[in-house]
Amino acid sequence: MGYKKYYTNKIIWYLITLVIAVVLNFILPRLMPGDPVSAIAARAVDGMTDSTAIQAVYEDYADKFGVNLPMSTQFLIFIKNALRGDFGVSFSQYPRTVGNIIASSVWWTVCLQLPAILLGWILGNVLGAVSAYKKGIFDKGILPAFLFMSNVPAFGMATVLLYVFSLKLGLAPSSGGYGFDLIPSASITFFRSVLAHYQLPFWSVVLITVGGQAIGMRSMSIYELNADYVKYSRFMGIKDRKIVGYVFRNAMLPQITGLAMSIGTMIGGALVAEIIFSYPGLGTTLLAAVKGRDYPLISACTLIITIMVLLANLIVELIYGVIDPRIKAAQQD
Amino acid sequence: MKNQIRQIFHSPKFTVGFIIFAALLVLTVFYPLIVTNDPLEMVGQGNFFKPGTYISVSEAVNTNPYTLNLNASSSRLEQNLSMEERMAMADWLNQFAGISSKEMDVTDAGGLVSLWKDHYDSASEQKGLIAARKKYFSRLDKKITGLLEDTDVLLAEKNQETGEVSVKKTIPSTSYVNVKDVGSRRVFILGTDNFGRDVLTELVAAIKTSLKIGFIAGLIATTIGLSLGLIAGYLGGIIDDFILFITNLFTVIPSFILLILISYSIGKNARGVMMVAIIIGLTSWTWTTRSVRSQVISLRNRDHVNLSKLSGHSLFRIILTDILPYIASYVVMALILQISSGILAEAQLSMIGLGPATTTVSTLGLMMNWAMSYSAHLNGDWWAYFPVIISIALISFSLNLMNTGLDQIFNPQLRE
Numbered sequence: 001m002g003y004k005k006y007y008t009n010k011i012i013w014y015l016i017t018l019v020i021a022v023v024l025n026f027i028l029p030r031l032m033p034g035d036p037v038s039a040i041a042a043r044a045v046d047g048m049t050d051s052t053a054i055q056a057v058y059e060d061y062a063d064k065f066g067v068n069l070p071m072s073t074q075f076l077i078f079i080k081n082a083l084r085g086d087f088g089v090s091f092s093q094y095p096r097t098v099g100n101i102i103a104s105s106v107w108w109t110v111c112l113q114l115p116a117i118l119l120g121w122i123l124g125n126v127l128g129a130v131s132a133y134k135k136g137i138f139d140k141g142i143l144p145a146f147l148f149m150s151n152v153p154a155f156g157m158a159t160v161l162l163y164v165f166s167l168k169l170g171l172a173p174s175s176g177g178y179g180f181d182l183i184p185s186a187s188i189t190f191f192r193s194v195l196a197h198y199q200l201p202f203w204s205v206v207l208i209t210v211g212g213q214a215i216g217m218r219s220m221s222i223y224e225l226n227a228d229y230v231k232y233s234r235f236m237g238i239k240d241r242k243i244v245g246y247v248f249r250n251a252m253l254p255q256i257t258g259l260a261m262s263i264g265t266m267i268g269g270a271l272v273a274e275i276i277f278s279y280p281g282l283g284t285t286l287l288a289a290v291k292g293r294d295y296p297l298i299s300a301c302t303l304i305i306t307i308m309v310l311l312a313n314l315i316v317e318l319i320y321g322v323i324d325p326r327i328k329a330a331q332q333d
Numbered sequence: 334m335k336n337q338i339r340q341i342f343h344s345p346k347f348t349v350g351f352i353i354f355a356a357l358l359v360l361t362v363f364y365p366l367i368v369t370n371d372p373l374e375m376v377g378q379g380n381f382f383k384p385g386t387y388i389s390v391s392e393a394v395n396t397n398p399y400t401l402n403l404n405a406s407s408s409r410l411e412q413n414l415s416m417e418e419r420m421a422m423a424d425w426l427n428q429f430a431g432i433s434s435k436e437m438d439v440t441d442a443g444g445l446v447s448l449w450k451d452h453y454d455s456a457s458e459q460k461g462l463i464a465a466r467k468k469y470f471s472r473l474d475k476k477i478t479g480l481l482e483d484t485d486v487l488l489a490e491k492n493q494e495t496g497e498v499s500v501k502k503t504i505p506s507t508s509y510v511n512v513k514d515v516g517s518r519r520v521f522i523l524g525t526d527n528f529g530r531d532v533l534t535e536l537v538a539a540i541k542t543s544l545k546i547g548f549i550a551g552l553i554a555t556t557i558g559l560s561l562g563l564i565a566g567y568l569g570g571i572i573d574d575f576i577l578f579i580t581n582l583f584t585v586i587p588s589f590i591l592l593i594l595i596s597y598s599i600g601k602n603a604r605g606v607m608m609v610a611i612i613i614g615l616t617s618w619t620w621t622t623r624s625v626r627s628q629v630i631s632l633r634n635r636d637h638v639n640l641s642k643l644s645g646h647s648l649f650r651i652i653l654t655d656i657l658p659y660i661a662s663y664v665v666m667a668l669i670l671q672i673s674s675g676i677l678a679e680a681q682l683s684m685i686g687l688g689p690a691t692t693t694v695s696t697l698g699l700m701m702n703w704a705m706s707y708s709a710h711l712n713g714d715w716w717a718y719f720p721v722i723i724s725i726a727l728i729s730f731s732l733n734l735m736n737t738g739l740d741q742i743f744n745p746q747l748r749e
Contacts, residue, residue, distance in 0.1 A: 014585075021586045028591075029598040151730040153677055155684055155701070156722035159710050167713050174711055261584060268589030272681045276710060283685075290597065290686040298597055302590045309587045 006321050014314045021306045025299060026078050030071070087300040092292025098300045101285060106304055108177055109281035112198065113270050114312075116205035121259055123206065124213025129248050131214065132221035143214055150211025154269035158204040158276035165200060172200050177280040201277050205270045216258055220251035253324050260316040264309045271305070340742055347738025353731035357724075361541040370531065372538035373695060376519065377529025380707055381714040384524040389517035394488055396515055398508035405506050409480050410442040418473060422449050425470055429459055446477055524716040526700070527707035536720050539695040543676050544728070546610040546696065550675030553614025555668045558621025563652055565622070566629025573626075580622045588616040592678060596687040604690045613678045614671075621667040628660045662743040666736050673732040680725055697721050 041061040045054045062068050069077075081087065087098035127146065131138035149157065166174040178184065179193040224230070224247045233243045274283030282301055289297035341347055365372075419439040426432045430452035438444060455471045462470075483506040490501040512518070523532035565576035583591075595612050596604060632638060633656070641651045676697065682688050683698025684705065691699075704710070704717040 013581075017582055017585055020582055024586070024591070025594065028594045031598070147733075148726070148730055151733060152722065152726040153680060153729075155681070156725060159718055159722060162710055163713065163715060163719075167711075264585065264587030264589065268587055268681065269677075271589075272684045275684060276705065286593070287685055295597075298593070302594055306586060306590050309590075310585060313585050 003321060007318060010314065010317050010321070014310055018307070018310055021310065022079070022082070022303065023075075025303050025306065026075055029295070029299065030074075082303070088296040090289075090294055090297050092288060092294040092297065098296045101297060102282075102300050102304055105281050105285045106308075108279060109271070109274070109283065110308070112201055112274070112279065112281060113205065113267060116202050116270065117209060117263065117266050120206040120209025121213050121255075124210040125217045125252065125255055127210060128214035128217025129221050129251065132218045132225065133244060139218075143211075143218065146207075146211035146214055148211070150208050152208060154205060154208055154273035155276050157208050158201065158273040161200045161204050161207075162276060173197050175278040197277075197279075201273060201279050204273050204276075205266075208269075209266065212262075213255065213258075217251060217255055220254055221247060224248075224251045253320075256316060256320050256323065260313050260320070263312050263316070267305065267309055267312075341739065344738035344742055346734050346741070350731040350734025350736075350738060353727055354735065357540060357728060357731070358544070361537055361544070364534075364537045368534055370534055372534045373530055373693070375529045376531060377525040379529060380525070380527040381709060381712070381717055382521060382525040382529070384521055384716050386512065386518055386520045388512060388515045392515050392517050393510050394502070394504065396510045398504070398510055400505075400507050401509045402507060403509075406481050406483060407443045410446055410477075413480055414442050414446075414477075419445060421469070422473065426452060428461075429457065446481070449474075449477065450481075523720050524714075526717050527703050527709070532700075532716055532720065535695050535700065536697075536724060539697045539700050539721070540724055540728070542606060542694050543679060543697040543725075544672075546606060546613070546679045547672040547676040547728075549607070549610035550613035550617065550678070551668050551671035553611060554618040554671045554675070555621055555664060557615070558618035558667065559625055559664055561618070562622045562625025563629055563656065566626040567633055567648075567652060567656065569630075569633075576622070577626070580619050580626075583616075584619045584623070588619075589678070589681065591616045592682055593685060593687060596682060601690040604687075606689045606691060606694060606696065609679060609682065609689045610675070613675045613682075617671060617674060617678065621664070621671070624663055624667060625660060628663055629656060632656055632659055662739065666739050666743075669732050669736045669739075673729040676725065676728055697725055 041058045045057050048054050048057070085099045085103075087102070090096050090098050090101055093101060124146075127138065127143060131143045152160070162174055165171045173179070173193075173196055177194060177197050178190060179197075182190050182193055184190060227247075230243055230247060233246070271281070271283030271286065274281045275287050278284055282305060286298065286301045288294070289301060342351075416439065419442065422445055423434065423437050423439055426437060426448055427434055430448075432448065432452070437448065453470070453474055455467075455474060459467055459470075485506070486504040487500050488502040488504060489498045491498050519531075521531055521533070523536065526532050526535065561576050561580070565573040565580075592612060595616070596609065599608065599612075638651060638655045641655050646654075679688060679696060680698035680701060683696065683702045686702065688698045688702060689696060700721045701718055704714070704721070707717075709715075709717040
């Protein structure tokens with residue numbers, strides 16, 4: 001009974017957030033002076049001198065993008081199209097549709113970032129727990145090293161790895177998602193090429209994630225190790241190994257919330273790291289869209305990234321509900 | 334207050350962070366006093382010149398030479414024969430001259446070349462080598478011959494009227510110039526960038542601008558966060574619910590996305606350094622609001638606050654004298670974190686191509702963006718982007734260290 005209420009609440013809350021995010025995505029570009037359509041039309045009429053022709057081009061563009069309609073109607077059309085996955089035609093990669101471009105790049109990003117952030121988080125927690133419990137080299141050597149690394153931005157770590165492992169040692173390819181001489185297929189050669197191109201972007205995200213997670217886990221573990229229940233358990237003669245299990249389970253809980261709260265920042269950073277490797281994901285697409293002043297593509301990219309972040313947050317919070325028994329208890333009151 | 338400051342500097346973490354940060358600040362203040370060149374002056378014609386001292390060639394040949402009895406060719410060989418070429422030579426010698434690899438040492442260019450000169454003959458059969466490879470070896474041989482040459486270099490002069498060329502000067506291979514004698518020179522400690530600008534001078538200016546962006550963004554974010562947090566935490570009720578809702582909303586909607594949307598929407602013309610700083614500030618206040626709010630909630634029912642209320646003090650006065658001093662340390666720590674995340678946000682925004690649209694100042698993000706646009710990272714021109722990354726990392730590291738140090742002082746639980 002308790003879970004049902006918790007889950008419904010969470011899902012409703014995220015739905016509201018999604019609606020507001022979509023509204024922001026729609027309204028922010030339109031609030032600003034100089035609507036995007038006139039900017040595009042201005043490029044089209046560049047060099048034209050006949051004022052009636054210019055007027056005609058403007059009106060044509062305005063009709064095509066529906067900027068003459070009232071804001072509410074525009075919004076409804078936007079929602080209707082977005083629900084069908086129709087974001088219009090890309091300007092910079094004409095005649096590809098925006099939906100098509102997004103569909104081909106979103107999985108690269110998901111498959112790169114999801115495992116990388118998860119692995120970074122897990123390694124960080126293990127390192128934090130071990131350095132709190134064992135001290136010594138972990139606490140004085142490895143943790144500070146990772147902490148320094150966590151201050152390097154994701155794109156910085158990407159260039160460092162690129163320089164060392166690709167340019168100097170020649171161990172990994174320097175750019176792209178697969179070999180430039182291959183076409184995507186289900187062959188082993190293609191898969192191996194993808195795997196080779198995957199390494200550097202993947203590790204650059206993992207390496208910078210570990211430190212921040214480890215320091216949080218370390219202080220939580222130290223706090224828990226000094227808690228009364230630990231001392232009591234020791235008096236009771238419970239084995240250390242078992243107590244450590246309890247301690248880390250408790251210390252994990254805030255870490256899960258921490259993951260939910262920082263996932264947006266991490267994805268933002270990792271998107272920029274993609275650019276360094278020209279990885280065929282959303283980050284590179286976004287860069288191309290900005291460079292090509294491809295307004296529909298930018299809008300669709302930001303929307304899909306927001307949805308990804310919201311989904312990731314929702315999943316983390318739902319899992320949290322299962323792990324933390326207090327949630328269930330609180331809902332039953 | 335005095336005691337607190339003394340206590341803060343007892344924390345080794347804070348002190349180290351403070352020293353790094355102060356050193357960077359001092360650098361941005363004093364470097365421009367010593368090197369007065371315009372940081373954005375395009376000195377180099379061409380992109381990505383290596384770090385080093387550049388001296389004028391025409392002045393060098395006209396400078397009074399010194400004769401040094403040095404074997405110039407051996408150092409020339411060391412400099413100009415790449416490892417790859419040496420390996421190829423060793424392979425050839427092994428295959429066609431029957432010299433075992435033990436007798437050769439690729440690190441000793443001179444020895445290898447004398448073996449090569451003794452055994453290599455382009456006319457020999459070289460069984461099993463394709464034509465292209467044979468040509469490679471004969472080119473390599475020519476290169477070595479060129480490197481070994483010690484003939485004098487002739488300096489010619491063209492007669493303005495007759496157009497005849499006459500020898501003006503001969504330069505033997507044993508003549509040297511002292512770098513100090515050459516007046517026209519320029520030291521590029523970190524080379525030049527894609528526009529031919531001095532990277533070090535530009536970097537110092539960029540650090541200054543980026544710190545400014547960080548400060549402005551941090552101040553705006555902290556001001557908004559502090560006010561919202563105080564109002565929400567102290568007043569409670571429906572205002573609190575509303576502010577908390579908005580805060581939660583903007584915590585989940587990634588601020589990076591809002592940044593991209595707003596920066597793109599305001600257009601290139603409006604996007605100056607100040608504007609970018611303001612936008613970053615406007616999108617990053619949620620953390621401060623959260624922590625201030627929870628602090629204020631735990632404070633608002635303390636005895637001294639209740640006493641103030643009973644004495645009829647105004648809301649403003651209660652907040653100012655009874656609540657703010659207790660959360661001041663949190664606010665300072667939040668500000669420090671905001672500054673470092675503001676600098677990072679600018680860098681990331683610039684990398685996407687939505688940073689400050691300006692040609693009059695440089696920022697760390699813009700330097701990075703240009704280096705990447707000109708593929709410095711793929712050509713190994715490390716000096717154009719490593720210093721930028723190290724600067725960002727150092728700023729962020731020093732600020733985080735200061736923050737951790739402060740945290741340990743104000744939260745005794747965290748002390749070891």
